[in-house]
Amino acid sequence: MAVMTGNITIQSCKPTDPQPSTADWKAHVRAEDFSVFYHRNEAVKKVTLDIPVGQVTAIIGPSGCGKSTLLRAINRMNDLIPGCHTTGLLALDGVDIYGPQIDVTALRRKVGMVFQKPNPFPKTVFDNVAYGPRIHGVRRRAHLAEIVERSCRQAALWEEVKDRLHENALGLSGGQQQRLCIARALAVEPELLLMDEPTSALDPIATDRIESLIAELRGRYTIAIVTHNMQQAARVSNLTAFMYMGELVEAAVTDRIFTNPQQRLTQEYITGRFG
Numbered sequence: 369m370a371v372m373t374g375n376i377t378i379q380s381c382k383p384t385d386p387q388p389s390t391a392d393w394k395a396h397v398r399a400e401d402f403s404v405f406y407h408r409n410e411a412v413k414k415v416t417l418d419i420p421v422g423q424v425t426a427i428i429g430p431s432g433c434g435k436s437t438l439l440r441a442i443n444r445m446n447d448l449i450p451g452c453h454t455t456g457l458l459a460l461d462g463v464d465i466y467g468p469q470i471d472v473t474a475l476r477r478k479v480g481m482v483f484q485k486p487n488p489f490p491k492t493v494f495d496n497v498a499y500g501p502r503i504h505g506v507r508r509r510a511h512l513a514e515i516v517e518r519s520c521r522q523a524a525l526w527e528e529v530k531d532r533l534h535e536n537a538l539g540l541s542g543g544q545q546q547r548l549c550i551a552r553a554l555a556v557e558p559e560l561l562l563m564d565e566p567t568s569a570l571d572p573i574a575t576d577r578i579e580s581l582i583a584e585l586r587g588r589y590t591i592a593i594v595t596h597n598m599q600q601a602a603r604v605s606n607l608t609a610f611m612y613m614g615e616l617v618e619a620a621v622t623d624r625i626f627t628n629p630q631q632r633l634t635q636e637y638i639t640g641r642f643g
């Protein structure tokens with residue numbers, strides 16, 4: 369299918385509003401009238417949204433509004449759910465993620481995912497991080513060791529695990545386990561990292577480390593993060609998308625969403641009047 373290389377068009381409710389500083393952003397993921405159904409329930413409703421390359425996009429909204437469903441659609445994690453189907457377009461680098469030509473294994477290599485609850489495998493630290501590269505055919509121990517070190521450094525974990533590589537990962541703290549999961553995702557050199565409430569099970573210090581890590585990864589990776597924490601969205605993201613009951617209400621530069629939202633619903637949500 370056609371490759372789309374257009375600049376970002378932020379969905380705005382007032383077309384006459386100025387569009388601040390997004391002119392250079394290129395879409396990495398583009399949703400156009402994209403819906404996700406669980407049987408007849410339309411959990412994501414005709415969403416049109418660009419997730420810009422190299423930026424951090426926060427997806428916010430009340431419980432059940434479809435944030436996780438939209439995020440999971442990007443690496444086809446919903447495929448395994450019976451009765452789940454999609455309509456409209458969701459494209460990665462201009463290629464339809466749900467098109468017949470897509471190789472789901474290759475897609476998931478490009479699009480890594482980190483979940484709410486740290487979910488290391490009951491294996492050693494080393495084997496957790498080496499897991500993806502091994503699946504993709506890396507066999508040489510020295511090469512795997514290089515990948516493990518690089519990924520753990522990128523995930524700001526190396527100093528804490530370099531002497532514990534052969535211990536069970538389940539012995540790490542919750543915050544270390546979550547950074548291990550990020551290292552595991554980074555080990556296959558994805559282009560895009562999906563994070564679904566990655567800090568909601570962590571204490572403030574561990575949360576702070578993950579937020580700093582997101583700031584460091586910005587630019588090198590495209591990141592989409594679902595969060596219930598408004599301050600976190602404001603701190604870590606450049607673009608914020610607000611969803612409500614399956615619909616995208618508003619997406620704009622984060623500063624604007626938090627200082628001058630265009631929609632009353634957005635205003636009410638960010639000021640804590642519901643959610």
Ligand SMILES: Nc1ncnc2c1ncn2[C@@H]1O[C@H](COP(=O)(O)OP(=O)(O)OP(=O)(O)O)[C@@H](O)[C@H]1O
Pocket residue numbers: 406409411429430431432433434435436437438449
């Ligand atoms: N596996 C599933 N099977 C059927 N319906 C589902 C499934 N997962 C989610 N849903 C429904 O889809 C809608 C959106 O759910 P989703 O988990 O995407 O919301 P969310 O915004 O991530 O919520 P939360 O903030 O609570 O995590 C809800 O109505 C939910 O009940």
Ligand SMILES: [Mg+2]
Pocket residue numbers: 435436437564594
């Ligand atoms: Mg969710």
